[in-house]
Amino acid sequence: MEANRVYNFNPGPATQPLEVLKEAQAEFLNFKGTGESIIEISHRAKEFEAVLDQAKADILSLMGLGDDYDVLFLQGGASTQFAMIPMNFARDGKVGSYVVSGSFAEKAYKEAEILGVGHIAATSKDDDFRHVPTQDEIKIADNAAYLHLCYNNTIYGTEYHYIPETNGVPLVADMSSDMLSRPLDFSKFTFIYAGAQKNLGPAGVVVVVAKKSFIDVKHKDIPTMLRYGIHLEKNSLYNTPPAFCIYMVGKTVAWIKAQGGLSAMAERNAKKAKILYDAIDNSNGFYKGHAAKDSRSFMNVTFRLPSEELEKKFVDEAKAKSLCGVKGHRSVGGMRASIYNAMSIEGVERLADFMESFRKANA
Ligand SMILES: *Cc1c(COP(=O)(O)O)cnc(C)c1O
Secondary structure, eight states, X not given: OOTTOOEEOOSSSOOOOHHHHHHHHHTSSSGGGSSSOTTTSOTTSHHHHHHHHHHHHHHHHHHTOOTTEEEEEESSHHHHHHHHXXXXXXXXXXXXXXXXXXXXXXXXXXXXXXXXXXXXXXXXXXXXXXXXXOGGXXXXXXXXXXXXXXXXXXXXXXXOSSOOOOTTSOEEEEOTTTTTSSOOOGGGOSEEEEETTTTXXXXXXXXXXXXXXXXXXXXXXSOGGGOHHHHHHTTTOSSOOOHHHHHHHHHHHHHHHHTTHHHHHHHXXXXXXHHHHHHHHTSTTSSEESSOGGGBOSSEEEEEOXXXXXXXXXXXXXXXXXXXXXXXXXXXXXXXXXXXXXXXXXXXXXXXXXXXXXXXXXX
């Protein structure tokens, strides 16, 4: 660990690979001999377009997708996608069918509801979002334009361990908090999106990976910036893109490739998650996991302590040991350790050691 840097378990913005940060720092004043910074050069410059195109190519190759898919870099956060998706696709008597598995899944559904096209295919709200709905629980609307999932529920700490079968209905997934964390058969998804600030880089850009044929729509009754087809046609350069964010995402995906790609990420992420879930499961009930075991997230590990007083003490003492950002979301309470790709095994081991010593001192 670099001197003066902490172990950052925040959910997003989140920890980023140190190598990526250092590379960006080293070339900040003079990008590739241009004599300018990446935030100063024109977004029409060939040097910038090369950065954008390389990032796209690396994302598609990591995901094992061919040229029937394309990558868009958009703004407005994942939250703007919640609105753009129903606007562009749930039309002409069709609805968006939603699996409501947590807070962000519900927010996505609510945007469709505003447009009068929301349908709930399944929800685990009754269960306080401890589990991800199973295939049997999901009832897709007959007139569904798509089925929308939130693949990793950042706040509750649950994640899909299967890809739902939709019988031909396009599958749309918010992967903001588990994008590029493990290999999946991505060809089963028609449209995937992720706010970058968890697993891919800085806040300010959303990465969309989607079938070109699906997003090649330019309905005239939708404001221009909100039409996917425009961004597809213009290679995400319809207006000034968030150049620095795209550059950082490019560096992060290159880093993932250099680490061995998604299977290497998955192996490390599973190892890290196991260390923390073991610490919970072997604590004689001192720590209680929020998620049902078969829905546990590899990315966000949520747990509670016996009292709120102890939870506060845990946060303060962890921070004193440079283990930062472990406080859970207010809607769940307790703790949440976000252990995205960039979190080291060492950081997770330190947290598990701290959990053990804290339990011994306070049980
Ligand atoms: C953080 C998060 C969002 C919200 O992203 P913004 O970029 O802040 O709009 C949406 N979905 C999931 C799964 C998230 O983790």
